[in-house]
Amino acid sequence: MEFLARMEPDAISTLYREYSGYPTPISAFVTANDYMALLNGTSFTLIAEWSQSETFQGTRLHYAQQWTLIQNYSKETDIDIQPPSPCSLLHGELLSSYSLSGDLKAVVRETSGQFAGQQFLEVWSNSSLKKIIHLTALNKHGRVYEDAQFGCLAWSTCESRLLYVAEGKRSIGESYTSASSPSAGESTARPLGSPSEKDRSMYWEDWGEGLTSKSVPVLCVADVAKGTVTVLQGVPSHVSPGQALWAHDGECVFFVGWWHEPFRLGLRFCSNRRSALFCLDLEGNCECLSGDTSSVSSPRLSPDGRYLVYLEGQVFGPHSQCLTMQQYDLEMRSISLLVDVVNRPKKDEFAGLYEALPPRCWASDSQRVVFSSARRNWRDLFVVDRTTRRVTRISDPEKFGSWKLLTIQNNLMVVHCSHLNEAPRLAVAFLPLAGGEGEVSWDPLGESCLRGAIVNVLDIIPTPQEENPEYSGLDFGALLVTSNHLPSRTKVPLVVFIHGGPHSQFFAEWNVTTAVLVKLGFAVLMVNYRGSTGFGQDSILSLAGNIGSQDVKDVQRAVLTALADQTAEKLLTLDPDKVVVMGGSHGGFLACHLIGQYPDFYKACAVRNPVINAATLLGTSDIVDWRYSCVGLQYSYDQLPTPEALTTMLQKSPISYAPQIKSPVLLMLGGKDRRVSPHQGLELYRSLKSRGSPVRLLWFAEDAHSLARVDTQADCFLNVVLWFQQHLHLH
Structure with a gap:
């Protein structure tokens, strides 16, 4: 086969470097330049911030780019897009936020050099640095939170104060389970990391995977003019505050408080915490x-x-689920439902709400909210009218596979669009008046970057034997991605790619791993088994108690369907004798199940931080509640493992099938994984080694669950391809 000549290590690394170098937009801000109004329209400034992987240095770059957009007076939906400004690299920014007028930008920056590790709050005007506050020197709190779970940097309406979240100072002798927000002026308070001698060995809980430095968050207000910082008092002692914002009058703040009693459970990727x-x-x-x-x-x-x-x-149950959108009326002091849970969506209709709202999501009429959410194998854009509760899709499925709202300001929507065969870019459009949302006209910013892939969407119905009696009639989806550059009738090896979660999904959006594998000549099947988000709450609930069976059968059914369908165009043939499987976390759990339950089917396996033995994972995971829920058991904080519960967990785990595994296994483990202990992978490694089965283990001592470091991702990808190449005998 022609493509095999390109599969040398250097060529693989070069191709991965090229594809992983495509930048991704992560935020946007729009300001109307009324003072710059032109004869033929109104001028807007759009500032977008991007993230880009740079594999040579193993870093992730962060930069800004600016556009001028002009709205046509004669036809308000028309946008004249001026050429963008050159990109400008952003150094050391942990958080940034523009004031409502757009005249000021606040930045929380961490420095290097002489002040390495210290944090500053900067306020910039349109012309210069206006104010700098040395947060570390003030010693009012610990490190500022920059994560998406707790973090925020919110301007007051008067643009004189900034609200953010930081690690609170801990009092001497204070036990962590009773930790609250101590008074900023307590004489016994010490900065984070400076315990007294007797407390040096004290155990302090944190919020788990991805939040290991987050323990006792406090709300802080910086007064820009005075250069002072105040830690707000009054937060209930049993909750940890985050996601804070100002009320319109600036006299109070709203925030989300997470219960941390009796102890903290992992919070990242878990929308089910009280x-x-x-x-x-x-x-x-x-x-x-x-x-x-x-x-x-x-x-x-x-x-x-x-x-x-x-x-x-x-609370509890599936860690990611279909959510409701609630509306609180500040004048009436009443709560009403705007968007309800969708249990069983029809194929082309709104399928429910599954992801966080962007920081700015309201239309200027204060009547409508715009948001992104999963719909089967897609991420679409929707608007809900709070007066009618009607949800309308406003994304164009003919243009892109995935739509993610970054912001809406002055009714100008900025979205991040991509497809499995098209790298990310921005698109803009004005939201029409209420009732006319079906007439949105989208304008892309930048040229399309097509990468020569064919995407086939598979809608799969379980066989009668694979039905779930409690949730019958559910279907699921998969995305088959193949190259359009291979000779006709080429026999192509198939990579079965399984997402983790399990309550997450593969969108029809840019995926570097899939794109490079396809470029190298593989076909890739991305499976959204029952339990994936975007298919309704019933689908999510159907998986509880059925892991290791329902999800395994779904993946295998998807593979058999793809092999039977081949592709609609019949231009190439998937080789049933060259099928391999890969996945991470729960995807690794399923991959190891598949090679154990179908030992002669898969020719190789590559897994990242896989769940191998749910029984031994019980005492080491930061989300112990999910270890019960996923096998169909109820959880409570005072839960103690029983022989019956441990037996159930063991029976549903891949380790039970280890003696049947014949496929060569590549394990990639993060030494600092808090979600799935690396000892899970080591357990399988030892089991396979004892039987003489081919196995290789890559250990990344400084990485956590996602193996997200740029150099780690590049290393893992190269090793996966070489592993598949070796065991499919593609030399």
Whole structure:
């Protein structure tokens, strides 16, 4: 086969470097330049920030780019796009935020050199640096939170104060389980990392994988003019605050508070943690606005300051699920439902809400909210009208496979678009008046970068034997990606790519791993088995208690369907004798199940931080609740393992099938993984070694669960391709 000549290590690395170098837009801000109004329209400035992997140095670059957009007076939906400014590299920015007017930009920056590791809050005007506050020297709190879970940097409406979250100072002798937000002026308070001698060995809980340095968050207000920082008092001692924003009058703040009693559970990627919406005034008076038995996130205030929308879900059970959107009326002090859970969506209709709202999601009329969400194998753009509760899709499925809203300001929407065969770029459009949302006209920013792949969407129905009696009639999806540059009738090896979670999904969006594998001549099948998001709440619930069986059968059914269909164009043939499998986390769990349950089918396997033995994982994972829920057992904080529960976990684990595994296995483990202990992979490694089965283990001592470091990702990809090449005998 012609493509095999390109599969030398240097060629693979070069290709990966090229494809992983495509930048991804991560945020956007729009300001209307009324003072620059032109004869033929109104001028807008769009500032977008991008992330780009640079594999030579193993770094992830962060840079900004600026456009001028002109709205045509005669036809308001027309946008004249001026050439963008040159990109400017952003150094050391942990957080940044533009004021409402766009005249000021706040930056939390961490420095290197003489002040290495110290943090500063900078305020920039259109012409120069206006203010700098040395946060570390003030010693009011520990490190500022830059994560998406807790972090925020919010301007007050008067543009004189900034609200953010930081690690609180811990009092001497304070036990972590009773930790709260101590008074900033306590004489016994010490900065984070400076324990007293007797407390040096004290154990302090944190919020788990990806949040290992986050323990006791506090709300902080910086006064720009005075150069001072105040730690707000009054946050209830049993919750950890985050995702904070100002009320319209600047007299109080709203925030989400997560219960940390009796102990903290892992929070990242888990929307099922008990939390509530709170209001705190500057005098320290705090009120819970929502119910306190649910999970709450993404509070967003309307432009007129009257309405607050937020997402709400269940506590425990699936760690990611279909959420509701609630509306809090500040004048009436009442809560109403805007978007409900969708249990069983029809194929082309709205399938529910599964992801966080962008920081700015309100239309200027304070009547509509724009958001992105999964719909089967796609991510689409929707708008909900709070007066009618009607949800309308406004993305164009003919243009892109995936749409993610970055911001909407002055009714100008900025979205991140991509496809499995097209690298990311931005698109803009004005949101029409209420009732006319079906007439959105999108303009892309930048040229299309097509990468020569064919994408086939598979809708798969389980066989009668594979049906779930409690949730019958569910289907699921898969994306088959193949090259359009191979000779007709070429027999192509198939990589079965399985997502983790399990309650996440593969979107029809740019995926570097898939794109490079296809360029190298593989076909890639990305499976959204039952339990994936985007297919309704019933699909998510159907997987509880059925891991290791329902999801395994779904993946195998998808593979058999793809092999039977070949591709609609019949231009190439998938080789049934050259099928390999890969996945991470729960995807690794499924990959190891597949090679154990179908030992003669898969010729090689590559897995990242896989779950191997749910019973031994129980005491080492930061999300112990999910270890019960996934096997169909109820969880409570005082839960103790029983022989029956451990037996159930063991029976549903890949380790039970280890003696049947024949496929060569490549394991990639992160030494600092808090979600799935690396000892899980070591357990399989030892089992296979004892039987003389081919196995190779890559150990990344400084990496966590996602193996997200740039150099690690490049190393893993190269080793996966070489592993498949070796064991498919493609030399």
